[in-house]
Amino acid sequence: MHVLVRGAGVAGLTLAHELVRAGVRVTVCDTRSGPAGSASWLAGGMLAPWCERESAEEPVLTLGKSAADWWEATLPGHVLRNGTLVVAPARDRAELDRFAARTSGHEWLEGEAVTALEPDLAGRFRRGLFFRGEAHLDPRRALTALVEGLRKAGVRFVCEMEVEADRIADCTGMAAADPELRGVRGEMLILRTQEINLSRPVRLLHPRIPVYIVPRADHHFMVGATMIESDDAGPISARSMMELLNAAYSLHPAFAEAKIVETGAGVRPAYPDNLPRVKRTPEGISVNGFYRHGFLLSPAMAREAATLILNERVEVFDEAHG
Ligand SMILES: Cc1cc2nc3c(=O)[nH]c(=O)nc-3n(C[C@H](O)[C@H](O)[C@H](O)COP(=O)(O)OP(=O)(O)OC[C@H]3O[C@@H](n4cnc5c(N)ncnc54)[C@H](O)[C@@H]3O)c2cc1C
Secondary structure (H helix, E strand, O other): OEEEEEOOOHHHHHHHHHHHHOOOEEEEEOOOOOOOOOOHHHOOOEEOHHHHOOOOOHHHHHHHOOHHHHHHHHOOOOOEOOOEEEEOOHHHHHHHHHHHHHOOOOEEEEOHHHHHHOHHHOOOOOEEEEEOOOEEOOHHHHHHHHHHHHHHOOOEEEOOOOOOOOEEEEOOHHHOOOOOOEEEEEEEEEEEOOOOOOOOOEEEOOOOOOEEEEEEOOOEEEEEOOOEEOOOOOOOOHHHHHHHHHHHHHHOHHHHHOEEEEEEEEEEEEOOOOOOEEEEEOOEEEEEOOOOOHHHHHHHHHHHHHHHHHHHHHHHHHHHOO
């Protein structure tokens, strides 16, 4: 069987990986020549099912718990299992209680315990929530490594859309012709500073604009992200830029001297319940609607989608052989 995967974002690449593992011939096509610019390229790379449960449905936790293991097994060395720290400015301490009440898998940290975890935040936050089981990765390194691994395994990457295949898997995100999908715009920044070190994603709660900062290699920090009901992928707005920078500054004033290395806006494809779906289509399947959880949920959805394609193959084989 030959499957054409349309879309080389995290949804398409994880599915291609699962299919190749099962011995299926795969071609991946994308309208872009590389992954830069897709929603996946702009992601924070947090694998944070317990934190996300604060505003997400139960499947995000149940399906997302195994994501870090999948990424580690697929791309050894890419996953950092340092947990997530959640803090709030003194005036928003009630936000921390509310967050704790809506989530599980955390432990309370008081005073010195916050400092022990992140020494550069010494004296800034008297309480925090630590989600020990969570992890993160650098999405750009992960996507690039997935492509490399797939190429080595014989997968062809093409730009043309018309490729003969037995089945087509549509993983084109917002470009998919699915009237149920809507866009949720997410703006982000990448800052660089040597003045502060963090070992894990830190979420700063705020009633209006909760933000997170994800440390990356070479003193880079991803600051994200807005959540705007819009499919506009245009440049970041001045307001969002100010809010994200303000949040970074309130986490630590050293961010005021950071260099702004990059700004970006991606559109998260989402279904009405904000949960991803594997759907049958006339040509095969579609895997879409990852919303805030592309890296978190694509492993589970890729397994489900690959199983559907493979079972279909068994059904077709059975029919052909009586
Ligand atoms: C700022 C931000 C932060 C985020 N942080 C996180 C996070 O920390 N953790 C997490 O799990 N998720 C996060 N997400 C969500 C995650 O990025 C998305 O859920 C995910 O990227 C969706 O992946 P996708 O492959 O469905 O879509 P995309 O990444 O958009 O990929 C779709 C691909 O299809 C291609 N395409 C379009 N049309 C065609 C066509 N006709 N034929 C072939 N190819 C086509 C596009 O070029 C693109 O490469 C974040 C998102 C944003 C915007």
